Amino acid sequence: MVKVAPSVLSANFAHLKEDIEKIEKGQADWLHYDVMDGHFVPNISFGYSILKDVSKVTNLFLDVHLMISEPQKYCDEFIKSGANLIVFHIEAMENKEETLQLISHIKEQNVQVGISIKPNTPVDAINDYLALLDVVLVMSVEPGFGGQSFKEIALDKIKDLASRRKDNNYNYLIEVDGGINETTGKQCKEAGVDVLVAGSYVFNSEDCSQRIASLK
């Protein structure tokens, strides 16, 4: 069964704890935590001090999506604050050496590691790292904002990643993020996705549990 990772970007921060309790009760699998720096993306969300507080009120697996420049500068703070998985963007990296160093650095701390690709970035851009990754995060919207429409280009990338995994015995999970609802979630599942991130679809509803259940 597909895993569901509600994005707390769409939660109400004035009662974040209650919103997290709702998704826990609704059988969410992971909590997706979107970090935006106003530089890599044109929006600012929250940093590691809020993650630390979040980690104290939930046992959900903390999936940290770093939409920031120079992720190598900040990732240790997110790890110290409770991240179980750190996903950084390939577009934020200068070169292969820097990327390999960051992957090793995260793994050495017994934290899972993933790389994300924006809608216009091909899967080939991360081919050299696929054997090392726990997660590949396919963006199905331009990163920066919740509530956007799903871009179909993600479906081909999910299929491509599923076939590269099969052909090479890789172990990564394929995660998709942006514009996920009942319809697009089903399309992604059929393409071979393992984890659905959903922000507005889950939180812009009176009944988060029903939304999570419908995605599953």
Ligand SMILES: O=C(CO)[C@H](O)[C@H](O)COP(=O)(O)O
């Ligand atoms: O990374 C993100 C945006 O950059 C969010 O995870 C994503 O947009 C979730 O929101 P929604 O499900 O409303 O599209």
Ligand SMILES: [Fe+2]
């Ligand atoms: Fe995200």
